[in-house]
Amino acid sequence: MKEEKKLFLLDAYALIYRAYFAFIKNPRINSKGVNTSAVFGFTNSLLEVIKKQKPTHLAVVFDTKEPTDRHIQYPEYKANREEMPDGLREALPYIDKLLEAFNIPKLFKAGFEADDIIGTIAKRAEKTGYQVYMMTPDKDFAQLVSKNIFIYRPATKWQPTSILGEKEVLEKFKIKKIEQVIDFLAMMGDSADNIPGINGVGEKTAQKYLQKYDSIEGLFANTNKLKGKIKEKVESSKEIGLLSKKLVTIITDVPIDIDFSSMLLKGIDEEKVRKLFSELEFRNILQRVFSSTNQPEKKENIKEFVKKESNSNSQMSLFFKEKNTAYKKQELIIKTIDSKEVFSQLFLRAEKESQVAFDILFTDDQNTFSAIAFTLKDNLTYYLENNSDNLQMAKLIFEHQKIKKIGFNLKASIKILRGFDIYFRGKLFDVQIAHYLLKPEQRHELDIMSENYLDEELPNINKIFKNRLTYKDIFKKEFQILITQRSAVIYKLSSLFYEKMKNNKIEELFKNVEMPLIYTLSEMELQGINLDQEMLKKYSEQLYVEESNLEKEIYNLSEEEFNIGSPKQLGVVLYDKLKLSSKPKKTKTGQYSTSEETLNQIKESHIIVSKILEYRAVKKLLSTYVNALPELINKKSNRIHTTFNQAVTLTGRLSSTNPNIQNIPIRTERGMKVRQAFVPSNNNYKILAADYSQIELRIMAALSKDKGMLNAFSQGLDIHTATAAKVYKVDIDNVDRLMRSNAKAVNFGIIYGISAFGLSQNIGISRTEAKKIIDQYFEEFPKIKEYMELLVSQARENEYVETIMGRRRYLKDINSRNAVIRSVAERNAINAPIQGSAADIIKKAMIEINMEIYNRKMKSKMLLQVHDELVFDMYVEERTQLIQIVKSKMENTIKLDVPLIVDIGEGENWLEAH
Template sequence: MTNDGTDDKRLFLLDAYALIFRGYYALIKNPRINSQGMDTSAIMGFTNSLFDVIRREKPEYLAVAFDKEGSAERTELYEDYKANRDETPEAIRLAIPYIQRILKAMHIPIVVEAGIEADDLIGTLSKQAEKEGFTVYMVTPDKDYAQLVSEKIFMYKPARMGNGIEIWGIPEVQKRFEVERPEQVIDYLGMMGDSSDNIPGLPGVGDKTAKKYIKEYGSMEALLENAENIKGKLGEKIRENAELGRLSKQLATIKLDCPVTFSADKYTLDDPDVEAVHEIFDELEFRRAKETLAKIFSKEILESADSNSNSSSDSSAGAGQFSLFDTPGSGTKAEAQATGRQTLATTDHLYQVVQEGMGTKLFLQTLMKQTSVCFDTETTSLDPLAAELVGIAFCWEKGKGYYLPIPQDREQAQAVVDQLKPFFESAEIEKIGQNLKYDIKVLDKYQVDVKGPIFDTMLAHYLINPDMRHNMDILAETYLNYTPQSIVELIGKKGKNQKSMRDVDVEKVKEYAVEDADITFQLKQHFTPELKAAGTDKLFADIEIPLLRVLADMEIEGINLDEDYLSSLSRKLTEDIAALEKNIYKEAGEEFNIGSPKQLGEILFGKLKLVDKPKKTKTGQYSTAEDVLSYLAKDHQIIADVLEYRGLAKLQSTYVDALPNQVNPDTQRIHTNYMQTVAATGRLSSTDPNLQNIPIRTERGRQVRKAFVPRDENYTLLAADYSQIELRIIAALSEEENMMAAFQSGEDIHASTAAKVFDVALEDVTREQRSNAKTVNFGIIYGVSAFGLSNQTDLDRSEAKELIDTYYKTYPKLRAYMDDQVAFARENGYVETVLGRRRYLKDINSSNAVVRGAAERNAVNAPIQGSAADIIKIAMINIHKKLEELNCKSKMLLQVHDELVFDIHNDELEDMKKLIQEEMQNAYKMSVPLDVEVGVGENWLEAH
């Protein structure tokens, strides 16, 4: 569809908001967040589409149309026009000024008129340009534009996720809507309505019926004139809603008489102001955009790209959409090659398989001379404790790398790995990797201890941009403009037909494995200065990297499980669940599926009518969500029983029955996996199994902890728990004297708070007063409201509000600190922990009060939670180091929020109690002392 040398003048008109929304939602699961915490997905998506059009089509004439304040005319006709739409996402609202700055810097005309929508502006300009002999391409994914298509006006539809474009001319519109003429699309839209614009349409008329009536009657007017001939309820509805049909057609009609005038000399695509565009791209941190801009406006590049473009008769361009930023999953490698998108597999590189014998010897000699090497293991399993090595890739220079195959025979494999020990155990050579904890655990099975400095690109990116995803493919696409080869290409999709990496030809594995090492090596060079720029390089080197080794050792160690105890607990739970089920059926007056939200809702709110106005879901069903039922439980026994039933059923299925199946067959122990890069606050996450979510507030939940036992009779479990660490941190950071004094004197902080807010002597504080004070103490950190506090206590809302007001009067510096945190976040876009861990808050200045309120709560909470996470990480690192130095038999096993669990050899018990408590209490010095409670026992519950 490129300019083929004819005199045909081509005008491209872009629907800005349609392309902006499309780009934003294409990246919704993987938003692009820059170092300032700004979500740039909308800008990125639109700019990507704009550059793609320019690169593909090299248009002489181009303009971009924006909506402004909606359609005044349509809203006047129909008050609910577009009333169903959610508020524009904050990221899009903030993106518009940047996009318009980019367009102005590129000298691209912007068309905008208050009270007029972009489709009306484009419709008007298209028809005017058509009369002047132009061929017009309306660049938009919006199907409504199909009504404007003619011999000289086309829809230019970018396909999703970069899979080319579609050109809709008259034949395509005829086929898509089953009409004779494009203008009949207006009748089609009027009949069936449009939910996105809240156009009502004719009740009962959908896609198929609308197409049928178009064929039969030709127009809305003709349908309504003949409505008497339509039988049944549908005919009755159409007759009753004739005016609604006429209104809907009017709302769906794109205007062709807007106060804009097409003038060819004002719509030419001129050379951009490169310096001005670069300045904006630098501000947004669009790293490769300058190079791309130079390419698409280079005459030489544009002319050479002609051969890759589609002919004007091609209505479905198949070449991959050119991507300035290469969104994940956007097209295949063939498409990438056709569009100039880089992949390591298509750029110059030299990847070699290391041959046995002399080849291996020479490789090892060269390897040992390096100062920094990236390595990547290829294995037979995602579970490092079950995985066998297939090969290892190495890279220490961009575009070059080596793949060393590992024999299947275990003895031979060990012999090969033994040759690599000097490298892995070198204290001088830096080892680079992506998710190195996995590789360290795999190599541990081969008696290899990875020593020396390490650099994990996944951890580095987590500190640079904690809210983004951190897998290698996304990092390569985002930062290096590379599309790595997919593992699916080698071994297939998950399932019984998936191959093992060992079954793949070694040359193919080499290309895949070394490419990963090459990418990771390049990412390291990119992230090193970014860590420093973000002020997180020390946090990376002193906390996250040392912790990686600690976690690897903990995960390898695992914990012992009493399976017989869990079996007996499961039998008890089955009895309890059956008893609750019987009670619920009796209270309901019938049997039903308690696990079905639909059936449960109908019983509670349809049949029993427990509330006057029950909350409903978007699908119209009664809501039986946890928060809804919890609010009602104290007033209705059946709801209390349902919640208990749910809790016991989940406990049984998630832990009691599941844990024995997760015991490793080789070690006979449970091995959880700790993830460092999930929670933006810095807290660790536990998975496979998740040992951090075992309930501890219910008796049955606590009993699950009894299943975790020492290694054998020579060991005892020890649990060490920070007491009220978050309150201590907020007291220290806010410098609130009253709260600090309570901690410094060793008072019960909840009793002390109760004494102050209820104005009673410390010894006269009642259990209820202490409980309410405790709820406020912890709730303040999370921004508890009077409504929330009243739900958690026996206080009514006015009493709760009074308690919160009194609390802030009692601790005035606490309120000032919270206000200061919010103010800092507004100005800087982030907040920090005591060790400089940043939490970016992109919505802190949002105009949406609900969204802004959540960001404000995070501004207060994140530094507290994050500082607590940092402190326990320091303690873990220091304790692990001491255990190694002392060559202890005792091991650290688990980290659960503010608690550490150890397997202590009985001979070391008294020494370990003292060592662990001291290291935890002295992990970080504040004006408020850290207090650690230590317990021991024959199981985790007893120790805790």
């Protein structure tokens, strides 16, 4: 029987871009700082096809830089495409190496797109007996589908892999025949490729026209059957509509030599593959490809790889079915603590070594746990199940002052074990936060760190628990394997990360700020804050009335009722009906943009825009805070317990969740009123708020050593008034409100690298006037400009900047060839040392205040940290004592060349105190 010939043609750039942007929020960065997202995704897609589809032939097809006939016919074709991101550009040489190592041909031809080359090869291959699969997410390829030509759409986060044949294409596009795909695409146009299409025709209209008139030409021949504006739009689009059809039509007769024998899957060059995957740090992929290879050979047949992959499901079924070699390498020595004698061995050795790593397996509700593992030197790991006797033994270790506790996300463990009367004491080492200091831009999950740094693959918790109803459904052996593996990895990572932190000179920041802060934040989260539910209930009713009134006003102004929350309907009202912009901005999907930024740009053109922005603000306030906060109240404590995130922001600032107290609006009266709901514990307490005054400007003055700004702060002058006097060259007593306001915008804008355009937008002046103010500012404060230039220069050389305490912000795009990307990195180079230093300073102050409150056994408690502000539940009888502690610690936690000033307020709620 003749073997089936199965050809896969991969649309290179479509797959590479897709892979790159799939990881855009959490890019894969290896230890050398290379963004490997695109190569990783593309490699996995390639291996998936080879393994599951078993093609006999395969080729990867690329676009070239040279213009095509489409560009000549329509210069605007793809003119809206953004320049390729640097991280993606860096991936291309690695993809070339990958294809070379796998002996897969790379096809391209100047003057033609990959679509055209794929179309030409597909049609010719079909004629010579091949089944052809075009691997691409691009809908344009549907026009090529036939009995033996298919689209292979790789899986996404939301959709599984799919294969589209003739039946699927007709169903998807709701058309009668494949030939109509081109007409359908031409009518609709394509905003991604800047193909105009027919004015006013969307997906449903195109389908309707094709049902009636068969083709785009048939539509234009029957415009007399259309009516009103629709007829006008279609008739005026005839020329551009027919051009659109040419642009979307894939060429199937490209003059290219096709050698199908070169596309035959042969063998991989093992040496090149190993070298490439090692360089990229694709350790798991390397294991998958070579898991059963014991003796190195020059080449391994692709079919052997497929066979090997397909037969690897028998081992380690509880965890990864394909990847199991990492577990064998660990050679863990596991002892189950089933007696006091075994525990004594652990305890005495932990005392001797002065440290122990541990991991806790939490249960479904995250309020209790099932087991703990402890790891010492030489991979010796102890397994302890949760029962009352074992808890008392664990308590001896966790409360031992001289045993350092090494863990992952220690704050969570501290909080949960508090419920079992276990109070952590002594030094801490959190590997998650250590990695955050080393690589703030990377992901900090334990399994990823284990793979990247130790070449060990951890059992994936989510995969273990998938299809299990509760934690009780997990077998005891699975618990033991999971938790002991994790504990051992935590121990090894701690040693590795400590050395790296020493090399980067950030171990002091880690030991003296980030680790003690864990205790402080744990106490704040456990304490929680009281909420006035009755106030929120009344405020919710008030806001619903305001929302309803705003809705009526908007309907009156637009002279029609519509869904204000629908961007599509809103866009039609603002731009088609009210004509608020001659050139309205559109989204990537071709809809009118109604984003907040866009609306702010046109709000002077009609009062309805301000009303819409106000309406949105009210709805967001209701959904995010006023109605949401009561839902977050803990039923046991009757308080809100926010979670502070220590390893999220790139600058070192804390963030918070459930609720996000950092983002409670304070620039509007409505937003500020939410703070009124945060109240003291009872009548014996008040809320006290302590806020650093202009700390970032003070840090800028101290770091730049600009005499003008240093003098202003040292003399206790209002910095914005003093700045205005210098910039406008007037006596300080003659500075008016507008001058001060403009100076304030410049002062804070400078920290964020503001441009003349940005300043002009912020304060409503011309760009020329804004530039003049900025130039005058730098003339009066020359050291600030020198300092900013120095920061950018150092960043270009080192690709990072540092805070006062040594925290690093890495800026890999600082030398980017893309001016837009580079300018963002330059602004971050200026801002990160200042914002990061402010974050470090308030963290240090928080630790000192919390320690003082604890040592004095005070009833007052620290509750919240919001940017430069600390909020306390102040026991009224301790007022004088608490204010003295807070003010002293915050103002003296670090010595700068300028004084740090703290403003303190108090009241019956947070709004009164602020």
